Amino acid sequence: IINGKEVLVPRYPYFSLMYGRSLCGGVLIGPRLVLSAAHCEDASTQFRIGAFENPNDGEKVNIRSTIVHPDYDVSRFDNDIIIFQLETDVNLPYIQLGSDYVRDGSYTVIGFGDTDKGQDLVLSSTLQEVELEYVDSDKCDDGHGDRDEVKEDMLCAAGKNKDSCIGDSGGPLIKKGANSYDDTLVGLVSWGRGCAEDGVPGVYSRISYFYDWIVETVCDNYADDA
Numbered sequence: 001i002i003n004g005k006e007v008l009v010p011r012y013p014y015f016s017l018m019y020g021r022s023l024c025g026g027v028l029i030g031p032r033l034v035l036s037a038a039h040c041e042d043a044s045t046q047f048r049i050g051a052f053e054n055p056n057d058g059e060k061v062n063i064r065s066t067i068v069h070p071d072y073d074v075s076r077f078d079n080d081i082i083i084f085q086l087e088t089d090v091n092l093p094y095i096q097l098g099s100d101y102v103r104d105g106s107y108t109v110i111g112f113g114d115t116d117k118g119q120d121l122v123l124s125s126t127l128q129e130v131e132l133e134y135v136d137s138d139k140c141d142d143g144h145g146d147r148d149e150v151k152e153d154m155l156c157a158a159g160k161n162k163d164s165c166i167g168d169s170g171g172p173l174i175k176k177g178a179n180s181y182d183d184t185l186v187g188l189v190s191w192g193r194g195c196a197e198d199g200v201p202g203v204y205s206r207i208s209y210f211y212d213w214i215v216e217t218v219c220d221n222y223a224d225d226a
C-alpha cells in the first residue's frame with residue numbers, strides 16, 4: 001500500500017494474509033472460505049486471518065482445496081479470482097459480497113504489500129489502509145496505455161499518490177460501513193502499471209461481475225461451508 005496509514009485496531013478481521021513463497025492478501029467470505037486473486041494461487045499453503053499488528057499474527061489455517069476461475073488468463077489478468085477452502089472453520093467475522101456495481105464513491109484497500117513507490121520492494125510490518133476513489137473504466141483503460149485492457153470483470157480505483165502495490169494482490173477493496181459487519185467487498189487487488197503513478201489507477205477484480213460465479217461455485221462445491 002502506497003501512502004497508507006497503519007491499521008491500529010482490528011477493524012478488518014476478515015483480512016487474510018498469504019505469507020510464504022510470496023506475499024498476497026485474501027478475504028474471508030465464510031467460516032472456511034477465502035477469496036483471493038488467481039495469480040496468488042501458489043503464494044502459500046496457509047492463511048493468517050485477522051492479522052494487523054504484524055504478518056505473523058492472526059489465526060493460522062491450512063488450505064484444503066482451491067478453485068481457480070475457469071476463464072482465468074494469466075497473460076491479461078482476466079478473471080483473476082480464486083476461491084480457497086480452509087481445513088477448519090475460523091471464528092472471525094467474514095465480509096459480505098457486493099452484488100451491485102457501485103460506480104462512485106470511495107473505497108478502502110488494505111494489505112502488507114510494498115510501501116515504496118520507487119524501485120525498492122519495502123513490505124510493511126503492519127497492516128496498511130488507504131482510501132481510493134472509483135475511476136471510470138474507459139479513463140482507467142486510457143491510463144494504462146495500448147497494451148493493457150480494462151474489461152467488464154475489472155474495476156479501477158485511484159488516489160493522489162495512493163495505491164495498492166506488489167504484495168497486496170488478492171486483498172480486499174472495501175466499501176466501508178459503520179463497522180466490519182457492515183463492510184462490503186467490491187474488489188480484489190489484481191494488477192496495474194507501476195504503483196501510484198499519476199493517471200494510472202490500480203485495477204481490481206470486480207466482485208459484482210463474479211457474484212453469480214462465486215455463489216454457484218460455493219453452492220456446488222462447498223455447500224456445507226456456505
Ligand code: 4AZ
Pocket residue numbers: 163164165166167168169189190191192193194195196201202203
Ligand atoms: C502487483 O504486481 C501489483 N497498483 C498489484 C497492484 C498494483 C500493481 C501491481 C496496483 O502485484
